[in-house]
Amino acid sequence: MRIRRTLAVLFAGLATATAVGVVHAADAVDAVYPAPHPFPLAPPGAAVTDPRPTVAVLLGPAGANAADVLAPFETLAVSGRYRVVTVAESRDPVPLTGGLDLVPDHTFADVGDVDWIVVPEVQEAGSPRLRPAVDWLRQRHAGGARILGVCAGTALLARTGLLADRPATSSWLALYGLERQYPDVRWTRGVRYVDDGRIITTAAVLSGVDGALRIIERDHGVDAARQAAAAVRWPGYHPGGPTSIDAAHPVPADAIALLNVGFRDPVRAGVLLTPGVGEIELASVFRTYTQLSYVARLTSVTADGQPIRSRHGLTFVPRTAVTGGYDRLLVPGQDAARTHAVDVAWKPVYVHSRAGFPFDGTLRDLAATTDAPTARWVAKTLEYRADDVTGPAVPWSPLLLMVLAMAAGGILYAMARAALARLPRLRNWLRHLAEMLVAMVAGMTLLGLFVLLSPWIGGAALSATGHVLMLVAMVALILVRWEHYAAAPAWAFRSRRGGAVPPSAEPDFGTNRYVEEVSRQGTSSGTTRT
Numbered sequence: 001m002r003i004r005r006t007l008a009v010l011f012a013g014l015a016t017a018t019a020v021g022v023v024h025a026a027d028a029v030d031a032v033y034p035a036p037h038p039f040p041l042a043p044p045g046a047a048v049t050d051p052r053p054t055v056a057v058l059l060g061p062a063g064a065n066a067a068d069v070l071a072p073f074e075t076l077a078v079s080g081r082y083r084v085v086t087v088a089e090s091r092d093p094v095p096l097t098g099g100l101d102l103v104p105d106h107t108f109a110d111v112g113d114v115d116w117i118v119v120p121e122v123q124e125a126g127s128p129r130l131r132p133a134v135d136w137l138r139q140r141h142a143g144g145a146r147i148l149g150v151c152a153g154t155a156l157l158a159r160t161g162l163l164a165d166r167p168a169t170s171s172w173l174a175l176y177g178l179e180r181q182y183p184d185v186r187w188t189r190g191v192r193y194v195d196d197g198r199i200i201t202t203a204a205v206l207s208g209v210d211g212a213l214r215i216i217e218r219d220h221g222v223d224a225a226r227q228a229a230a231a232v233r234w235p236g237y238h239p240g241g242p243t244s245i246d247a248a249h250p251v252p253a254d255a256i257a258l259l260n261v262g263f264r265d266p267v268r269a270g271v272l273l274t275p276g277v278g279e280i281e282l283a284s285v286f287r288t289y290t291q292l293s294y295v296a297r298l299t300s301v302t303a304d305g306q307p308i309r310s311r312h313g314l315t316f317v318p319r320t321a322v323t324g325g326y327d328r329l330l331v332p333g334q335d336a337a338r339t340h341a342v343d344v345a346w347k348p349v350y351v352h353s354r355a356g357f358p359f360d361g362t363l364r365d366l367a368a369t370t371d372a373p374t375a376r377w378v379a380k381t382l383e384y385r386a387d388d389v390t391g392p393a394v395p396w397s398p399l400l401l402m403v404l405a406m407a408a409g410g411i412l413y414a415m416a417r418a419a420l421a422r423l424p425r426l427r428n429w430l431r432h433l434a435e436m437l438v439a440m441v442a443g444m445t446l447l448g449l450f451v452l453l454s455p456w457i458g459g460a461a462l463s464a465t466g467h468v469l470m471l472v473a474m475v476a477l478i479l480v481r482w483e484h485y486a487a488a489p490a491w492a493f494r495s496r497r498g499g500a501v502p503p504s505a506e507p508d509f510g511t512n513r514y515v516e517e518v519s520r521q522g523t524s525s526g527t528t529r530t
Contacts, residue, residue, distance in 0.1 A: 016409025021262025
């Protein structure tokens, strides 16, 4: 009995912590792609004749991954051999990861001829809102355009049907779902990109740089690609073909992501956008501190609250003018770090004060201001090596909050149990309800593990498997608590002479008091009951 009560208290603590974590996680995930603020836009300028091949980077109406968009964009633009533009269904600002609002250069209707299309990870890739983008991709591919699918952008690309019976790759995290949803695609793990002629697909996030370099290499040769890699300070260029990478899979250390999303109190940080800032420099800030790390809520700001133009001509709209009141003011860009253009009273943090690939600076800062496990996890989601990160080895802040939530749940359970001690019928009903909920949660947890281990199962089979596992968990609970569920119901406590058990003497099912009550009633009625 003591063991059972201890386990019940522990379960109550875990259940409370899980509930707190789920509520906090929903808010944290929603904050990654906040809706853009309304902003009056100037009408588009007159079309400019440019003889260079056009590369169109696709944007989704609900948002797109900042690094998937901006890393290939700058890599191709810095080569000087392409006209690189962004395109969407309309010219309304599109939120990139963390709340970086980008104004598309063109719409599907006015972009003109395109030679390459870059498809990044877009939000709500399976929703009807993306139907215009799906139709546009099919039409342009049929017209001769070539496509680069970056990271989880292959989800939208697979939806078009263009990857059917083709080899392709994607983010190691996204592949678990893509392998089930699109079994007709020959998915590949452990390579930076897969070049299948007119369609190139890349692995996670920063592999988009390699995909862009592959485009340059194919069109203009190895030397041009090597120069572009040096210009963006990318350390991993491999001429002539893709490099092999570790086929990443979830490991226990990755639980830091659940801890952060559920229990870390995010930092409120402003990000100062300065004219001429590099596109990858921006991506390194807005991706590193938000999606899959959830350590900060970012607000894009400018000195005067007006839009700025990046190094290669993209238009970014800030959320507000720079003010105080932030926990930190992050200033991306090596040029900004050199000029120190920000008032020191605002305590700016120049994350790119050291030379190197921009993500090196933000990963170092992430490790130093949060913890090293979080920085290593973010680097893993980027598929980027993060060797030079130092910081706390244990994420104390979210751990402490989780422990406090568990303690609160255990205390509340103990108090509720004491209060219900005098209400046996209500207590028994609540116990039944709680045990069934436990069985349902356990079944769904088993289903989740089964899905990860069995990526070939989907659709109706997946739903049927989930229901079977839930039923198995319920039956297991009944067997564990056999004496409770096998006990005679309340109506059995009626004597053969028609007498009823007084309400005050109603038995406590599932305990030894039930046996005592049966014996007492049998003795008083002159009958033997077993």
